[in-house]
Amino acid sequence: QVQLVQSGAEVKKPGSSVKVSCKASGGTFSSYTISWVRQAPGQGLEWMGRIIPILGIANYAQKFQGRVTITADKSTSTAYMELSSLRSEDTAVYYCARDLGGGAPAPFDYWGQGTLVTVSS
Amino acid sequence: DIQMTQSPSSLSASVGDRVTITCQASQDISNYLNWYQQKPGKAPKLLIYDASNLETGVPSRFSGSGSGTDFTFTISSLQPEDIATYYCQQYDNLPDTFGQGTKLEIK
Numbered sequence: 001q002v003q004l005v006q007s008g009a010e011v012k013k014p015g016s017s018v019k020v021s022c023k024a025s026g027g028t029f030s031s032y033t034i035s036w037v038r039q040a041p042g043q044g045l046e047w048m049g050r051i052i053p054i055l056g057i058a059n060y061a062q063k064f065q066g067r068v069t070i071t072a073d074k075s076t077s078t079a080y081m082e083l084s085s086l087r088s089e090d091t092a093v094y095y096c097a098r099d100l101g102g103g104a105p106a107p108f109d110y111w112g113q114g115t116l117v118t119v120s121s
Numbered sequence: 122d123i124q125m126t127q128s129p130s131s132l133s134a135s136v137g138d139r140v141t142i143t144c145q146a147s148q149d150i151s152n153y154l155n156w157y158q159q160k161p162g163k164a165p166k167l168l169i170y171d172a173s174n175l176e177t178g179v180p181s182r183f184s185g186s187g188s189g190t191d192f193t194f195t196i197s198s199l200q201p202e203d204i205a206t207y208y209c210q211q212y213d214n215l216p217d218t219f220g221q222g223t224k225l226e227i228k
Contacts, residue, residue, distance in 0.1 A: 035217070037165075045157075045165065045208055047217040061216040062122075095164055105212045107155045109176070111164035 002026040004034075004096050004112035011118045017084040020115045022096030029077035030054045033099045035108065036070060036081040038092040048094075051079055052103050086119045093117075123147050123211050127220025133228045140196040142223045144209035149189050153213035156185055156194045159222075160205045168207075169194065201227060 007021040022034060035050040049060035053072040060068055064083070072079045079096055094115045097108035124147035134140050144154065152172040157165035167176045169185035172192055182197045196203055204227055209220040 044222045045159075045210075045219040047219070049216075059215055097165075105153050107167050107170035107176075107212065108157075108165070108210075109167050109170075111166075114164055 006112040006115045009116040019082040022079045024077045034079040040092040125220040131224045135228045142194045144192045146190045150211045150213035155210045
């Protein structure tokens with residue numbers, strides 16, 4: 001079955017960067033779109049951006065433009081989300097999620113288990 | 122960005138009750154609306170897609186309706202395992218946006 005397995009928790013200093021991975025198995029990675037959604041403690045869900053590996057295209061929410069980079073390695077079926085210039089407000093659980101839309105609207109039918117990123121001095 | 126207004130923010134109901142949550146979009150999103158369930162410490166789970174389609178394996182007590190700007194999510198008979206927070210999500214236009222969530226508790 002399809003699984004998205006994310007890398008482990010991270011503790012980072014303000015101003016640094018973090019890179020979270022999301023490894024897919026059980027399906028055809030090239031047919032996926034992988035989005036990244038974050039959730040601050042006790043808060044709701046916030047879409048950050050996505051990548052369409054087969055097209056090599058990434059889209060980002062305006063809020064994160066310039067600070068986030070989403071990439072994918074088709075050879076290892078792994079997507080990455082790198083967030084730079086970290087501040088305390090970036091403390092959150094970061095999720096990857098899959099859809100099969102190929103860039104067209106599609107629901108997130110599988111999610112990773114989440115990665116807690118803590119930003120603290 | 123499309124704003125999603127979800128209500129109520131919290132809800133207390135008894136086992137067996139019919140529960141309804143609403144979600145309103147700031148502009149027409151056709152039927153590009155999903156509903157997710159999130160239990161504490163877990164990732165969200167897709168329940169309803171395209172406003173009214175039940176995801177495979179999801180119990181039939183869950184349902185969704187609506188189109189355009191106004192949407193409804195219903196649990197026909199609340200079960201103890203339905204305790205969770207529920208989110209609507211529009212995916213008509215990027216960025217995808219979510220409602221604020223409805224925390225459902227047992228009375």
